[in-house]
Amino acid sequence: xxxxxxxxxxxxxxxxxxxxxxxxxxxxxxxxxxxxxxxxxxxxxxxxxxxxxxxxxxxxxxxxxxxxxxxxxxxxxxxxxxxxxxxxxxxxxxxxxxxxxxxxxxxxxxxxxxxxxxxxxxxxxxxxxxxxxxxxxxxxxxxxxxxxxxxxxxxxxxxxxxxxxxxxxxxxxxxxxxxxxxxxxxxxxxxxxxxxxxxxxxxxxxxxxxxxxxxxxxxxxxxxxxxxxxxxxxxxxxxxxxxxxxxxxxxxxxxxxxxxxxxxxxxxxxxxxxxxxxxxxxxxxxxxxxxxxxxxxxxxxxxxxxxxxxxxxxxxxxxxxxxxxxxxxxxxxxxxxxxxxxxxxxxxxxxxxxxxxxxxxxxxxxxxxxxxxxxxxxxxxxxxxxxxxxxxxxxxxxxxxxxxxxxxxxxxxxxxxxxxxxxxxxxxxxxxxxxxxxxxxxxxxxxxxxxxxxxxxxxxxxxxxxxxxxxxxxx
Numbered sequence: 002x003x004x005x006x007x008x009x010x011x012x013x014x015x016x017x018x019x020x021x022x023x024x025x026x027x028x029x030x031x032x033x034x035x036x037x038x039x040x041x042x043x044x045x046x047x048x049x050x051x052x053x054x055x056x057x058x059x060x061x062x063x064x065x066x067x068x069x070x071x072x073x074x075x076x077x078x079x080x081x082x083x084x085x086x087x088x089x090x091x092x093x094x095x096x097x098x099x100x101x102x103x104x105x106x107x108x109x110x111x112x113x114x115x116x117x118x119x120x121x122x123x124x125x126x127x128x129x130x131x132x133x134x135x136x137x138x139x140x141x142x143x144x145x146x147x148x149x150x151x152x153x154x155x156x157x158x159x160x161x162x163x164x165x166x167x168x169x170x171x172x173x174x175x176x177x178x179x180x181x182x183x184x185x186x187x188x189x190x191x192x193x194x195x196x197x198x199x200x201x202x203x204x205x206x207x208x209x210x211x212x213x214x215x216x217x218x219x220x221x222x223x224x225x226x227x228x229x230x231x232x233x234x235x236x237x238x239x240x241x242x243x244x245x246x247x248x249x250x251x252x253x254x255x256x257x258x259x260x261x262x263x264x265x266x267x268x269x270x271x272x273x274x275x276x277x278x279x280x281x282x283x284x285x286x287x288x289x290x291x292x293x294x295x296x297x298x299x300x301x302x303x304x305x306x307x308x309x310x311x312x313x314x315x316x317x318x319x320x321x322x323x324x325x326x327x328x329x330x331x332x333x334x335x336x337x338x339x340x341x342x343x344x345x346x347x348x349x350x351x352x353x354x355x356x357x358x359x360x361x362x363x364x365x366x367x368x369x370x371x372x373x374x375x376x377x378x379x380x381x382x383x384x385x386x387x388x389x390x391x392x393x394x395x396x397x398x399x400x401x402x403x404x405x406x407x408x409x410x411x412x413x414x415x416x417x418x419x420x421x422x423x424x425x426x427x428x429x430x431x432x433x434x435x436x437x438x439x440x441x442x443x444x445x446x447x448x449x450x451x452x453x454x455x456x457x458x459x460x461x462x463x464x465x466x467x468x469x470x471x472x473x474x475x476x
Contacts, residue, residue, distance in 0.1 A: 002147065003147035003148060003149045003150060004149060006147055006149070006150050007147075007149035007150055007153055010082070010150060010153060011153060013082060014082040014083070014085070014157075017079065017082050017083050017086075018083070018086045022083075022095075022235050023234065023235060025079050025083065026076045026079055026080075026234055026235055028079060029072075029075040029076035029077070029078060029079035029080075030072040030075055030076060031075070032075035032078065032079075033068075033071040033072035033073065033074055033075025033076070034068070034071065034072060034075070036071055036074075036075065037067070037068050037071040037072075041361050041362070043282040044067065044071070044282070044364075045361060045364055045406075045409040046281075046282055046283075046284060046409060047067050047070060047071075047281035047282040048063055048064070048067050048364055048365060048409065049386070049408055049409035049410075050281045050282075050285065050286070051063045051066055051067055051276070051281055052384075052386045052407075052408065053203065053204075053205060053286075053293075053386040054203040054204075054272075054276075055276070056384045056385070056386060057384070058384075059384075060365045060366070060367055060383070060407075061365075063365060064365040066276050066277050066281075067281065067365075069277035070276075070277045070278070070279070070280075070281050070282070071282075073122075073123075073231060073277055073278055074280070074282075076123070076231070076234075077123045077125060080123055080125065080126055081123075081125045081126075081154070081157055081158075082157065084125075084126065084129065084157050084158070084160050085156075085157060085160040087129070092126075092129060092130075095235055095236055095237060096126070096129075096130055096229075096236075096237045096238075096239055097236070097237070097238050097239070098130055098134065098239050098240075098241070099238060099239065099240040099241070100240055100241045100242070100243070101134060101241060103225055103241040103242065103243055103244065104131075104134070104136065104184075104225065104241050107223035107225060107244055108136075108182060108184075110221075110223060111182050112179065112180075112182065112220060112221040112222050112223065113178065113179030113180065113181070113182050113183055113184070113185070113220060113222035113223075114179075114183075114184045114185070114222060114223050114224075114225060115179070115184075115185055115186075115187055115213060115216060115217055115222050115223070115224045115225070116131075116138065116184060116185070116186040116187070116225055116227050116241075117187060117189055117213055117224050117225060117226045117227065117242075117245065117264065118186055118187070118188060118189070118226075118227055118228055118229075119188055119189055119190040119228065119268050119271075119279070120188060120190055120191075120279065120280035120283070121190075121228050121229070121230065121268070121271060121272070121275075121278055121279050121280075122228060122229040122230035122231055122237065122275070122278045123229060123231060123237065124188070124229065125158065126229065126237070127186070127227070127229045127239060128140050128158065128163035128186065129163070130229065130239045131163070131184065132163060136184055137163065137164060137183070137184065138163045138164070138184045138185070138186050139163070139164040139165075139166055139175075139178055139183060139184065139185045139186065140158065140163050140164070140165060140166065140185075140186045141166050141186070141187065141188065166185075175216060176216070176219065176220055179216065179220040179222045180220060185216075185222075187212065187213050187216075189209065189210070189213060189264055189265075189268060190268060190279075190280075190285065191210065191283070191285070192207070192208050192283075192284060192285055192286070192287045192288050193208045193209055193210040193211075193288070194208055194287075194288050194326070194328075195208075195288070195326055195327040195328045196208075196210070197209050197210055197211065197288070198211050198257055198258050198261050199289075199290065199330050200258065200261045200262040200265045201262065201265065202265045202268075202269060202285070202286075203269060203272075205286050205289055205291055206286075206289050206290055206291050206330065206333070207265070207285055207286055207289060208287075208288040208289070208328075209261050209264075209265060211257050211261060213264070214247065214256075214257050214260050214261060215257075217245075217247055218247060218249075223244045223245075224244065224245040224247070225241055225242050225243070225244060225245065226242035226245055226264065226267045226268075227239070227240060227241045227242050228240060228242075228271050230271070230275050230278050231278060242267075245260075245263075245264070247260055248260055248263075288326070288328060290319070290323055290328065290330035290331065290332050290333055291332075291333040291334075291335065292315060292319055292332070292333070292334050292335070292388045292389060293335045293337070293386060293387045293388050293389070294312045294315055294334060294335065294336045294337070294387060294388070294389045294390075294391060295337050295339065295382075295385055295387035295389070295390045295391070295404065295408075295410075296308045296309060296312055296336060296337065296338045296339070296390075296391050296392070297339060297341045297382075297390065297391070297392040297397040297400055297401055297404075298338055298339065298340050298341065298392075298397070299340075299341060299392075299393075299394040299396045299397050300340060300342075301394060303449075304393035304394040304415075305338070305393070306451065306452055307393045307415050307449055307450045307451065308391045308392060308393040308415060308450075309336070309338075309452060310450040310451045310452045311391055311413060311415065311430065311450050312334070312336050312389075312391055313334075313336075313452060315334050315389060316332050316334040319332040319334065320332045337385065337387070339378070339381045339382055339385065340378060340381075341374065341378055341382075341392075341396065341397050341400045342374065342375045342377070342378040343373055343374060343375065343378075343396075344373065344374070344375055348372070348373040348374075349373070349396060351369075351372070351373055352369060352370070352373040352374075352399040352400070353398075353399050353420060354420075355369045355373075355399070356369075356398065356399030356402045356403060356420070356422060356425075357420050357421065357422060359399075359402045359403055359406060359425060360406065361406050363403060363406045363407070364406050364407055364409065365407070366407075367379075367383055367403070367407060369403060370382065370383070370400060370403055370404075371383075374400070382400070382404060386408055387404070387408050387410050388408070388410055388411065389410055389411050389412070389413065390404050390405055390408070390410050390411075390412040390413070391412070391413040391414075391415075392412075392413075392414055392415070393414075393415035393416060393450075394415075394416060395416065395417070395418075395419060398414055398418045398419070398422065398426075401414060401426075402422060402425045402426070405425070405427075411427045411428070412425075412426055412427050412428070413426070413427065413428045413429075413430065414426045414428070414429050414430070415429075415430045415431075415450060416430075416431070416435075417429075417431065417435060423440065423442065423443075424442075426442060427442060428442055428444060429442055429443045429444065430443075430444045430446060430450060431443055431444070431445060431446070432445075432446055432447070432448065432449065433445050433446070433447060451470075453470065455467070
């Protein structure tokens with residue numbers, strides 16, 4: 002695969018050498034469209050991220066941005082493959098550099114420059130813009146799975162005059178580069194896992210690497226938030242930001258968090274202006290300690306309390322998962338309850354039957370829900386983002402399934418889903434007497450889920466105790 006991929010990419014790059022830019026970029030957009038339609042997994046991740054970030058936008062707008070984002074990535078690939086053949090005067094016609102004096106003035110301080118950027122616009126040609134102005138930029142490149150392809154891509158990058166720093170780089174090398182008044186480019190928008198600092202990014206905590214702040218503080222290098230974005234099809238604007246002044250109060254931990262939050266705010270501002278130019282298809286919030294839980298209610302108090310009981314268990318489960326990944330942040334579970342109401346009984350039957358055919362391709366549609374639910378009920382669910390969807394009762398199952406695909410979420414159903422829909426449910430919670438044939442997604446319980454918590458004398462939850470439930474005819 003590595004050898005064939007190397008031959009294919011190399012041959013395609015040589016082929017592109019003979020093709021003018023505009024037709025080449027048209028091919029890139031077509032490539033992006035193909036990936037958009039073929040790679041359902043990445044498309045769903047991108048759409049769900051967009052929905053969480055822009056709850057005010059309609060499904061149509063989110064799909065438009067998502068598709069444009071894939072098309073932009075396709076054009077980025079084409080431009081990367083054409084880099085070895087791009088003449089400097091050619092690039093001067095297509096790339097406009099703004100605020101170039103910021104780099105010059107920062108280098109005059111003699112302590113190096115950290116170019117703070119992100120997977121935004123065509124970040125691959127940003128180093129070429131630097132080389133056009135007489136600067137050599139060191140950039141980080143993630144190691145690809147296949148060695149020949151990895152080396153070929155790095156050759157393309159280095160053809161612009163930049164220096165590629167790959168896996169296994171030494172922190173001393175970065176410090177040495179900055180101390181020698183060099184330029185190092187760093188991306189600030191990747192999930193940093195347990196080693197990161199959580200800052201607010203599009204209203205969700207996102208784990209962010211603190212290396213930029215650490216290197217800036219240690220070396221005194223100027224940090225320039227700099228971004229490049231596409232204008233139209235074949236034009237770009239690259240803007241070098243003004244020096245980023247680090248907050249320093251003496252509280253190191255607090256200062257790092259404050260500075261990283263300011264950086265996240267700068268990036269978010271750019272993304273809001275040009276949403277189709279950021280890399281939405283990667284799992285930026287993979288390590289977030291926050292989960293949004295949507296409960297679909299059918300108007301029955303007993304069903305609602307069972308669903309809330311399960312939702313409240315999510316916090317304990319999430320806490321255990323964060324602990325296993327060595328993430329010290331406290332779990333945050335946001336629970337929302339929405340009533341599912343149908344226009345009439347016939348519409349309930351229609352939605353039930355249509356949910357049998359629901360699939361991942363239903364994401365961004367919602368026509369079935371709009372047709373069957375009351376206007377108030379549909380308006381309540383259409384723009385709600387959720388990581389987990391929980392429902393109890395047969396009437397809420399179809400809406401649960403459609404919203405699972407809409408949000409690329411996990412879903413939980415309490416009671417039998419019926420109509421051969423069990424494979425569309427991630428977790429089915431059933432009392433033992435209802436289970437005929439156990440499957441991997443069925444959790445067997447002895448009684449109904451509830452909100453009773455047995456605690457010890459110190460108020461902590463315990464399994465060693467007795468809970469007393471006093472019931473009657475009242476709600």
